[in-house]
Amino acid sequence: MEPAPFFDEIADADPGARAFWVEAPGRPGDGARVRIALLGEGGRGTALLFPGRTEFVEKYGPAGRALAARGYGMLAIDWRGQGLTDRFLPDRRMGHIERFDDYQRDVAAMVQAADDLSLPRPWHLIGHSMGGAIGLRAVHSGLPVASAVFSGPMWGIRLSAYMRSLAWTVTTLARPAGLGGRVVPTSSPENYLLAAAFEGNMLTTDRAMFDWMQAALRAHPELALGGPSMAWVNEALREVRALRRLRAPDLPGLCVAGENERIVDLADMRVRMGSWPAGRLVIEPGAEHEIMMEREEVRERFFDAAAEMFDQAGAAG
16 A cells, blocks of 8 residues: 545544555556545444545544544545546546446455554444445445444435436436536535535534535545436436345444435434344434534534444454
């Protein structure tokens, strides 16, 4: 692994936080140079942090500190097509993927890196939003974790019946027409966080966290990502449909979501966790999509619950 840039001035991370480049396997011509970051260390185990679409490792500096205070390390990743990891369209603002299972190649690179770094075991998963969908698939594919914690996981996308039908139709037709790399008509190449006002935003009710996230992107606009491509939306719709057909994994699971969730579908979380024998769903009153960027008391409850699950799973293992 080679050292990679890490923007300490925006990360609010432990002083020892550092980033690396790793190579993700791929089909011929489709490999990716992926950035991972060690955001905290702890002797009780390590969390593999799977972030959401548009995110980057520095955003989870405070989360790494929160887990380190509870005895756990954290390794985070920039998925292909975002952060400083390789992007595949001339317009770097576009969120694009050709196949959703390509993210599993990034997972494989991350797991190999965790092994090469000899990160303390047991390992655990924390998956946010899109990372929750990638994480659920990875667990079913043998991700070596003792437990899984999800924050607003993308197990369903919040759309009206009409918009869902339209999204399926438009994005399915776009790909054979050579338009898979175009931004979806309802979105924009501009980053949501930079374009949104705090009032009415769909991410957090914490003004200080909102301002901090905005400031990070203003300081390093190369980290910003805009709306998804036609191909990404089509692949995401296919993946969440496929995930609904899978049985609950055989390991402890915790899902935390905001009561005001407007990006992913709470109904899918209720169905999934209702069928998860060792699973629990927590709805945070008044909270929005990004639980780990919410008000301090919400964040503290989340990390307390995650550490408690990690403790129990580690003792049982």
